[in-house]
Amino acid sequence: MSLADTAQQIRRRDLRLPLVAALLVVALAAPFIGSRYVTHSLIIALIFMLPAHGLNLLVGYTGLLSLAQAAFFGIGAYTAGLLAVHYGTPFYVNAAAAGLLAGACALPLGVPALRLRATSFVMCTLGFVIIGQAIAKNWISVTRGDMGLSAIPKPHFALGPLSFTVSGTTSFYYMALAIGALATLAVWMIVRSPAGRNMIAIRENETLAESLGVPTWRYKLIVFIISAVFAGVGGSLYAHYLTVVSPLTFQMYYSTTMLIIVLGGGAGTISGVVFGSLLFVGLTEALRITPELRMIAYGLCLLVLVFWFKKGFAPVINRFWDLIGGTK
Amino acid sequence: MTGLPILEIDKISKSYGAVKAVSDVSLHVNRGEIAGLIGPNGSGKSTFFDCSTGLQRPDTGTVKLDGQDITGWSLNRIAREGRMLRSFQKTVVFKALDVEENLIIAGQMFTFPSLLSTFGIGRMSKQRISGLRDRARELIKMAGLWDVRHQPAGNLSGGQQKLIQFASMLMPEPKIILLDEPMAGINPKIIERVIETILYANRSLGVSFLVIEHNIDVVTSICQRVVVLDQGKKLVEGLPHDIIADERVREAYLGG
Numbered sequence: 167m168s169l170a171d172t173a174q175q176i177r178r179r180d181l182r183l184p185l186v187a188a189l190l191v192v193a194l195a196a197p198f199i200g201s202r203y204v205t206h207s208l209i210i211a212l213i214f215m216l217p218a219h220g221l222n223l224l225v226g227y228t229g230l231l232s233l234a235q236a237a238f239f240g241i242g243a244y245t246a247g248l249l250a251v252h253y254g255t256p257f258y259v260n261a262a263a264a265g266l267l268a269g270a271c272a273l274p275l276g277v278p279a280l281r282l283r284a285t286s287f288v289m290c291t292l293g294f295v296i297i298g299q300a301i302a303k304n305w306i307s308v309t310r311g312d313m314g315l316s317a318i319p320k321p322h323f324a325l326g327p328l329s330f331t332v333s334g335t336t337s338f339y340y341m342a343l344a345i346g347a348l349a350t351l352a353v354w355m356i357v358r359s360p361a362g363r364n365m366i367a368i369r370e371n372e373t374l375a376e377s378l379g380v381p382t383w384r385y386k387l388i389v390f391i392i393s394a395v396f397a398g399v400g401g402s403l404y405a406h407y408l409t410v411v412s413p414l415t416f417q418m419y420y421s422t423t424m425l426i427i428v429l430g431g432g433a434g435t436i437s438g439v440v441f442g443s444l445l446f447v448g449l450t451e452a453l454r455i456t457p458e459l460r461m462i463a464y465g466l467c468l469l470v471l472v473f474w475f476k477k478g479f480a481p482v483i484n485r486f487w488d489l490i491g492g493t494k
Numbered sequence: 495m496t497g498l499p500i501l502e503i504d505k506i507s508k509s510y511g512a513v514k515a516v517s518d519v520s521l522h523v524n525r526g527e528i529a530g531l532i533g534p535n536g537s538g539k540s541t542f543f544d545c546s547t548g549l550q551r552p553d554t555g556t557v558k559l560d561g562q563d564i565t566g567w568s569l570n571r572i573a574r575e576g577r578m579l580r581s582f583q584k585t586v587v588f589k590a591l592d593v594e595e596n597l598i599i600a601g602q603m604f605t606f607p608s609l610l611s612t613f614g615i616g617r618m619s620k621q622r623i624s625g626l627r628d629r630a631r632e633l634i635k636m637a638g639l640w641d642v643r644h645q646p647a648g649n650l651s652g653g654q655q656k657l658i659q660f661a662s663m664l665m666p667e668p669k670i671i672l673l674d675e676p677m678a679g680i681n682p683k684i685i686e687r688v689i690e691t692i693l694y695a696n697r698s699l700g701v702s703f704l705v706i707e708h709n710i711d712v713v714t715s716i717c718q719r720v721v722v723l724d725q726g727k728k729l730v731e732g733l734p735h736d737i738i739a740d741e742r743v744r745e746a747y748l749g750g
Contacts (some may be wrong), residue, residue: 385609
């Protein structure tokens with residue numbers, strides 16, 4: 167290595183910390199930088215990031231393809247909506263109940279479904295979404311059928327004497343940002359734990375993992391439940407943000423969107439899911455301005471993804487991250 | 495050490511439809527012994543292995559490990575609670591993960607007291623993992639894989655992968671290891687190394703072995719006793735040299 171090379175290497179600074187700081191500032195200042203519509207798009211992206219994080223644990227880390235995420239998202243949305251409409255409970259109660267109920271529903275669904283082999287499991291999870299929608303449509307006394315729930319109050323907090331309502335788009339954005347950050351942290355903790363390593367082992371080779379003492383079936387069930395909890399909490403945000411929940415919350419389009427976020431962003435990576443949510447949901451929301459071009463642009467985006475980024479955008483993000491990291 | 499066998503398999507049978515893959519096979523492995531299991535292709539060796547280790551459920555018969563009846567236990571429970579580990583002919587390592595991670599995974603379920611405790615990332619959890627890492631590094635050195643320990647296991651040669659698998663099975667301090675054709679498809683140099691590690695595990699760590707192997711030289715050099723299967727039945731059992739000389743065994747191989 168010549169002297170010139172060395173000199174150049176020294177001059178290259180580690181830009182990662184400044185970049186993270188800049189992103190943080192942008193995230194915090196976003197409502198004041200962009201228009202209200204941009205803020206709205208970001209909120210939708212943050213809402214979908216939750217079920218996508220859950221799905222990533224399932225698809226990306228454990229290697230189980232599921233289309234059921236919209237079902238748990240819908241269960242969460244209805245739970246939060248019903249609680250808020252009928253009992254006026256504070257937001258954190260609704261969100262927790264939404265997550266818990268979605269998780270509780272995942273248990274009886276997961277037990278038989280996870281006994282099935284790969285493709286049958288996928289078909290089974292597809293069924294959950296359809297069943298969910300049928301229940302939402304027909305259990306009229308609770309869900310009001312096709313009319314759905316409307317006038318769901320804006321989220322309010324009541325902590326002792328302190329109580330406030332998250333009313334504007336900007337304040338909702340900060341709430342969603344906080345929850346999104348917490349969820350990302352939670353996923354990070356799960357993935358970094360020894361259980362995360364076992365999940366990867368199951369994804370890589372289930373029989374081998376089993377032969378090394380890993381109770382694969384129980385892990386898969388737990389991860390299935392955790393992923394449903396994430397989706398449920400995401401659903402509660404959705405209900406409170408849109409203030410309307412209808413049986414259309416249970417739709418395949420949502421499941422596929424969540425799957426595209428995970429696969430497109432980079433299955434098995436956390437940064438990929440964050441990036442994927444911003445790109446695929448933020449983008450489609452932003453593209454609503456040109457409705458005639460929207461689906462075409464979206465489709466082109468997916469084609470680019472399939473042909474040039476088979477592993478999603480995660481490898482690109484990683485390369486960029488290493489590049490700005492300065493010395494090798 | 496008592497004289498009781500570590501593994502006692504009594505009259506195991508397994509059928510697939512009309513085909514009797516294994517019928518009434520009994521076998522035992524003494525404590526500290528390296529026993530061999532040989533037989534022509536299709537003689538039921540692998541099915542017998544699968545039924546003994548919980549990958550499949552035998553139709554009849556019992557499996558006793560260290561005096562405890564483990565018939566019907568799942569593969570993961572037999573590994574975790576029984577500390578009876580097994581290898582596979584084809585699936586060998588977690589290809590995408592590096593050598594060290596492969597070994598850490600192999601040790602995790604034996605180090606953490608419960609499934610839920612594996613979700614922890616606190617000090618306790620970190621301590622346990624660093625303990626596993628130390629043990630993994632020792633075994634990696636022993637297996638001669640130190641220089642490649644941070645490489646994805648899938649990038650290494652077939653023989654090296656077998657060594658990784660072998661080292662992985664030593665992570666949980668096993669009582670007995672069942673090896674399914676450990677020498678298949680690896681070059682003679684690595685065969686020496688695998689033999690060395692088997693003997694090391696047997697003599698220094700006190701691990702018993704049951705080995706399926708086609709390489710008759712390997713069988714005679716490491717096994718103290720050999721059982722021969724033919725057409726799902728036990729043909730004969732005895733010392734390696736007697737087995738090679740046995741007329742019935744020759745017939746089974748040549749006639750099969």
